[in-house]
Amino acid sequence: MSTTKKLVLVGNGMAGIRTIEHILKLAPHAYEITVFGAEPHPNYNRIMLSSVLAGGTTIEDIVINEWSWYEDNGIRVYPGDPVVQIDAERKEVVSQNGVRASYDELIMATGSQAFILPLPGANKEGVIGFRDIKDCETMMEASQKYRKAAVIGGGLLGLEAARGLLNLGMDVTVIHINGHLMDRNLDLPAGLMLQRELEEQGMKFLLNKHTEEITGKQRVKAIRFTDQTVLEADLVVMAVGIRPQIELARNTGLDVNRGVIVDDYMHTSIPGISAVGECAEHRGIAYGLVAPLYEQGMVLAKRLAGAATEGYEGSVTSTKLKVSGVDVFSAGQFKDAADTRSIRIQDDVDGVYKKMVIKDGQLIGAVLFGDTTDGASLFSLIKSGENISGREKEILLGVPSGGSGSGPSVAERMASMPDDEIVCGCNGVTKASIGDAVLNKGCNTLGAIKSCTKASASCGGCKPIIENLLTYYAGDNVGEQTKEGICGCTSYDRDEIVAQIKEMGLKNVKEVMNVLGWNEPEGCSKCRPSLNYYLGMIWPAEYTDERVSKFTNERYHANIQKDGTYSVIPRIYGGVTSPAELIKIATVAEKYDVPLVKFTGGQRLDLLGVQKENLPKIWEELDMPSGFGYGKALRTVKTCVGNTFCRFGTQDSIEMGIRLEKKLDKMVAPAKVKLAVSGCPRNCAEATIKDLGVVAIDGAWEIHVGGNAGVKVRAAELLCTVKTDAEVEEWTYSYLQYYRENAKWNERTAAWIERVGLDHVKEALADRDVRLALVERLEVTLGHTVDPWKEIIEDEKLRKNFTPLSGAEPVTH
Amino acid sequence: MNKFRIGHVADIDEKGARTFLVQDTEIAVFKLSDGSLHAVENRCPHKGGKLSEGMVCGTAVHCPLHDWKIDLRNGKVQEPDEGCLNTYKTEVDGNSGEIYITIAG
Numbered sequence: 001m002s003t004t005k006k007l008v009l010v011g012n013g014m015a016g017i018r019t020i021e022h023i024l025k026l027a028p029h030a031y032e033i034t035v036f037g038a039e040p041h042p043n044y045n046r047i048m049l050s051s052v053l054a055g056g057t058t059i060e061d062i063v064i065n066e067w068s069w070y071e072d073n074g075i076r077v078y079p080g081d082p083v084v085q086i087d088a089e090r091k092e093v094v095s096q097n098g099v100r101a102s103y104d105e106l107i108m109a110t111g112s113q114a115f116i117l118p119l120p121g122a123n124k125e126g127v128i129g130f131r132d133i134k135d136c137e138t139m140m141e142a143s144q145k146y147r148k149a150a151v152i153g154g155g156l157l158g159l160e161a162a163r164g165l166l167n168l169g170m171d172v173t174v175i176h177i178n179g180h181l182m183d184r185n186l187d188l189p190a191g192l193m194l195q196r197e198l199e200e201q202g203m204k205f206l207l208n209k210h211t212e213e214i215t216g217k218q219r220v221k222a223i224r225f226t227d228q229t230v231l232e233a234d235l236v237v238m239a240v241g242i243r244p245q246i247e248l249a250r251n252t253g254l255d256v257n258r259g260v261i262v263d264d265y266m267h268t269s270i271p272g273i274s275a276v277g278e279c280a281e282h283r284g285i286a287y288g289l290v291a292p293l294y295e296q297g298m299v300l301a302k303r304l305a306g307a308a309t310e311g312y313e314g315s316v317t318s319t320k321l322k323v324s325g326v327d328v329f330s331a332g333q334f335k336d337a338a339d340t341r342s343i344r345i346q347d348d349v350d351g352v353y354k355k356m357v358i359k360d361g362q363l364i365g366a367v368l369f370g371d372t373t374d375g376a377s378l379f380s381l382i383k384s385g386e387n388i389s390g391r392e393k394e395i396l397l398g399v400p401s402g403g404s405g406s407g408p409s410v411a412e413r414m415a416s417m418p419d420d421e422i423v424c425g426c427n428g429v430t431k432a433s434i435g436d437a438v439l440n441k442g443c444n445t446l447g448a449i450k451s452c453t454k455a456s457a458s459c460g461g462c463k464p465i466i467e468n469l470l471t472y473y474a475g476d477n478v479g480e481q482t483k484e485g486i487c488g489c490t491s492y493d494r495d496e497i498v499a500q501i502k503e504m505g506l507k508n509v510k511e512v513m514n515v516l517g518w519n520e521p522e523g524c525s526k527c528r529p530s531l532n533y534y535l536g537m538i539w540p541a542e543y544t545d546e547r548v549s550k551f552t553n554e555r556y557h558a559n560i561q562k563d564g565t566y567s568v569i570p571r572i573y574g575g576v577t578s579p580a581e582l583i584k585i586a587t588v589a590e591k592y593d594v595p596l597v598k599f600t601g602g603q604r605l606d607l608l609g610v611q612k613e614n615l616p617k618i619w620e621e622l623d624m625p626s627g628f629g630y631g632k633a634l635r636t637v638k639t640c641v642g643n644t645f646c647r648f649g650t651q652d653s654i655e656m657g658i659r660l661e662k663k664l665d666k667m668v669a670p671a672k673v674k675l676a677v678s679g680c681p682r683n684c685a686e687a688t689i690k691d692l693g694v695v696a697i698d699g700a701w702e703i704h705v706g707g708n709a710g711v712k713v714r715a716a717e718l719l720c721t722v723k724t725d726a727e728v729e730e731w732t733y734s735y736l737q738y739y740r741e742n743a744k745w746n747e748r749t750a751a752w753i754e755r756v757g758l759d760h761v762k763e764a765l766a767d768r769d770v771r772l773a774l775v776e777r778l779e780v781t782l783g784h785t786v787d788p789w790k791e792i793i794e795d796e797k798l799r800k801n802f803t804p805l806s807g808a809e810p811v812t813h
Numbered sequence: 814m815n816k817f818r819i820g821h822v823a824d825i826d827e828k829g830a831r832t833f834l835v836q837d838t839e840i841a842v843f844k845l846s847d848g849s850l851h852a853v854e855n856r857c858p859h860k861g862g863k864l865s866e867g868m869v870c871g872t873a874v875h876c877p878l879h880d881w882k883i884d885l886r887n888g889k890v891q892e893p894d895e896g897c898l899n900t901y902k903t904e905v906d907g908n909s910g911e912i913y914i915t916i917a918g
């Protein structure tokens with residue numbers, strides 16, 4: 001580049017920074033870039049704010065570009081310092097803090113703000129929009145102090161905010177001016193189904209209500225409606241819409257309407273100034289969804305980088321509601337009109353509703369509720385505008401994958417899709433990037449594409465299209481599904497690998513990878529641990545556990561914490577300890593200054609914050625077996641008091657728990673395994689949400705399997721009811737061994753049972769001889785185990801890896 | 814440029830790592846399966862995870878905290894993530910097996 005031009009970006013959000021990212025790719029040294037942003041944060045993913053409220057995602061997780069990205073790309077950034085004035089004559093901007101920056105090119109990307117209804121009392125404390133990180137923080141703080149929340153607006157944004165507030169433990173009422181929810185995106189039947197679903201989740205609704213006033217002294221106390229009814233509320237979230245932020249543009253003299261008016265190349269009315277994103281109005285539309293804004297950003301970046309571009313021609317948009325447990329998809333024109341015909345399926349039993357709106361043989365809109373898997377393919381039909389006459393029913397009942405219809409096949413549709421079309425809206429991945437990943441980077445599975453491009457890594461809504469593109473690009477046999485291997489290193493699945501290991505007598509990880517033609521000579525962090533598990537499961541007597549193929553936790557037999565320290569959980573069989581044992585644990589914790597001693601959820605003690613080099617010493621002084629609190633192994637056997645002391649106890653649950661735990665205490669498995677034993681049907685040990693739970697009834701024991709209380713709550717199912725203690729053991733051990741031999745690595749019993757079905761397992765264990773053979777195989781495996789802590793304490797070669805090298809000595813020349 | 818003797822090749826297991834401290838920086842020395850040694854700053858650019866505890870696959874290590882994959886030869890973070898970390902020149906005395914690391918500064 002001959003000269004470096006100056007580029008100023010006004011607004012540090014998704015659309016603007018996306019544009020900059022593309023400019024950097026297309027013309028890395030063309031511009032000296034300065035960014036001003038009103039918010040104090042780096043560029044983050046606004047779409048994910050609802051996930052932050054929903055819990056499980058942190059503010060840090062949704063940052064798209066860390067501060068280091070700005071630094072690495074030589075971008076000067078002024079966060080928390082919005083531009084307040086643009087002098088288009090002198091080509092200079094001035095920020096709130098008085099920073100002046102001159103430009104050759106200026107991009108307006110000021111986004112939009114939540115529209116706050118101009119009601120009396122709308123300025124009271126506790127009345128907010130749902131737009132940025134600060135709003136999220138306000139909601140979280142409010143939920144600590146207050147109970148009652150009201151959301152004004154029953155559209156997409158309002159419902160996501162309401163779901164978030166429910167997750168924060170608040171009592172939530174949604175107020176909507178129309179008779180059904182999401183009326184901008186859904187027709188009446190879908191709107192009613194959605195309402196039913198959300199009411200089941202605990203949301204309350206006031207429909208056809210118009211807010212008149214927000215009352216309270218300093219802080220909001222209540223909302224009064226035009227019918228003079230009142231709703232108490234300590235927090236009011238306005239989610240009635242967004243308005244482009246155009247004040248600065250207007251003051252600069254740019255042509256504005258609802259937004260800053262731009263042409264197909266994102267030019268505004270003043271040369272040298274472009275606009276992109278939610279603040280821009282293109283052909284009369286100011287978009288508020290991410291995909292069109294990324295498309296605009298791409299066009300603008302190409303123009304500023306001097307690359308060829310067709311220009312932006314507007315977008316058909318689609319909507320997905322991000323509320324867990326509710327699948328809603330809507331695209332295009334979904335309402336019936338005089339010149340449209342529609343076709344719909346409504347199934348109130350399964351809560352599924354599908355509707356397609358057709359005009360002149362073309363699909364122009366769709367609504368899906370309860371089953372949104374076809375959303376992506378319907379959306380691409382809407383965008384392509386192809387004729388679907390005669391195929392309507394076929395399409396609504398599931399898009400066929402061949403070219404049997406009169407219209408183009410999937411492959412033809414994929415071929416006709418433009419290269420720069422964004423197929424993953426969450427992460428802005430284009431068709432061309434998918435092609436590049438498949439053709440040039442050796443991605444031949446959905447997983448590989450996901451890890452290479454991040455496509456379908458956020459909400460997963462685009463998965464069907466990505467799969468179609470994969471098939472399309474993977475070449476020779478279009479239509480043949482490329483199989484998903486256990487990871488990107490192989491196309492073999494779990495069952496094939498296990499069969500080959502047995503058949504060919506493969507005895508170690510390296511050999512498996514060589515013989516089965518892995519495309520990474522030393523595998524990856526997914527296949528290595530799984531191969532290590534399968535080999536150990538198949539050859540219990542001969543196989544030596546390969547430490548280097550295990551996760552940190554299982555290599556150091558302790559849980560790694562976020563700061564690099566570790567935790568120690570010794571076995572406390574059945575949750576029963578003794579004064580002597582407690583004194584021993586306390587003495588060690590004091591001696592080594594353990595920062596935190598905590599009871600775990602599984603009736604044991606956890607010593608947290610231990611330095612790695614102290615682990616072997618602590619284990620040695622505790623002189624207790626490892627509780628495997630870090631491993632894909634038997635974790636804990638939780639027990640209630642049982643008939644030892646409890647006046648309701650019908651059986652000795654403590655004794656049974658200890659017996660099972662002593663037997664299984666060194667058992668490794670495809671994933672962690674948690675057991676519980678309850679001494680009566682009151683089930684105080686919560687045995688019905690465990691991988692295997694034993695519940696005593698008068699004169700017998702029930703065995704429940706496949707329960708889970710973690711990521712996805714699942715009630716265990718009854719495997720069998722048995723009379724004697726010996727039978728409890730026989731069924732427990734045979735069931736667990738059957739799981740060990742048949743599940744995928746990292747697949748919890750709950751997921752495994754969902755996959756294979758309880759009936760299959762019952763059938764497999766029906767024959768007592770089969771059960772006894774399984775028990776015997778488990779016993780052989782257990783016979784070859786040693787306590788990992790003891791092993792490390794006694795072996796200097798293993799122990800050395802817990803300490804740093806003894807110090808660097810400077811070498812003098 | 815400062816050179817430090819930090820230990821002996823036998824101190825480090827294949828596909829393993831050991832750490833040492835120089836001027837307040839924790840450095841991890843890895844031994845790959847071809848016997849080569851590579852020293853990098855023991856801090857994942859993502860959230861500061863200790864790479865010395867990660868799984869070594871080929872010429873890369875997977876960070877134990879969030880599975881970021883880092884090429885030990887040049888400190889480069891592999892796709893789809895981005896970033897890079899400091900690497901240090903590592904030499905082994907063929908006769909004695911002593912390991913030497915060069916730190917700029």
